[in-house]
Amino acid sequence: QKEYFNDLGEISFDEQLDDENFKVCHEDVTFPFNYGGVGLIYTGEKTKLEDTIRNKFQDFQIDGQTGYITVRFIINCEGKSGRFRTTEMGLDLKPKKFNKDIVRQILEITKELDGWKAFEYNEKTWDYQQYLTFKFDNGLLKDIMP
Numbered sequence: 554q555k556e557y558f559n560d561l562g563e564i565s566f567d568e569q570l571d572d573e574n575f576k577v578c579h580e581d582v583t584f585p586f587n588y589g590g591v592g593l594i595y596t597g598e599k600t601k602l603e604d605t606i607r608n609k610f611q612d613f614q615i616d617g618q619t620g621y622i623t624v625r626f627i628i629n630c631e632g633k634s635g636r637f638r639t640t641e642m643g644l645d646l647k648p649k650k651f652n653k654d655i656v657r658q659i660l661e662i663t664k665e666l667d668g669w670k671a672f673e674y675n676e677k678t679w680d681y682q683q684y685l686t687f688k689f690d691n692g693l694l695k696d697i698m699p
Contacts, residue, residue, distance in 0.1 A: 564627055564636040564682065575635030577627060577680045593699065594628070594681075596668035603697050606685075609662045613655050613692035620649050622659050623686040628669045630678035637664060652692070659687055 595602050620643040627636045639656060643649040663685060671678035688696040 578630035594670045615692035618692040624663045625684045629680045632669045632671045
């Protein structure tokens with residue numbers, strides 16, 4: 554079954570980036586985000602997630618800081634998050650480097666989110682990949698997806 558998910562970009566443990574105390578429950582398979590049309594599995598749904606992020610994020614009014622920052626990570630079968638990876642791109646979806654303070658703040662806020670729930674499938678709880686994409690316009694947070 555692992556081969557089926559390999560094209561989604563598994564998030565393997567990296568001792569330089571990851572907390573060694575974060576454990577996945579099934580190293581052999583991590584379900585992709587929105588598997589089976591489930592959507593966000595977060596206490597309070599997207600409204601609560603967005604409110605939490607917007608209340609913590611402090612905008613940077615910086616010209617040229619326009620585009621997307623995506624944070625991909627794993628939620629384990631206990632509802633804990635780990636193995637965070639960021640991707641930065643412009644509105645043209647080509648790689649772009651954002652101001653390091655913007656990226657740092659987004660990553661810290663994402664790591665602090667504590668409303669994630671485990672994914673249940675076939676009467677078991679599983680690890681799954683989650684992502685959040687943040688849209689910026691000149692350093693101002695405009696949208697949070699999905």
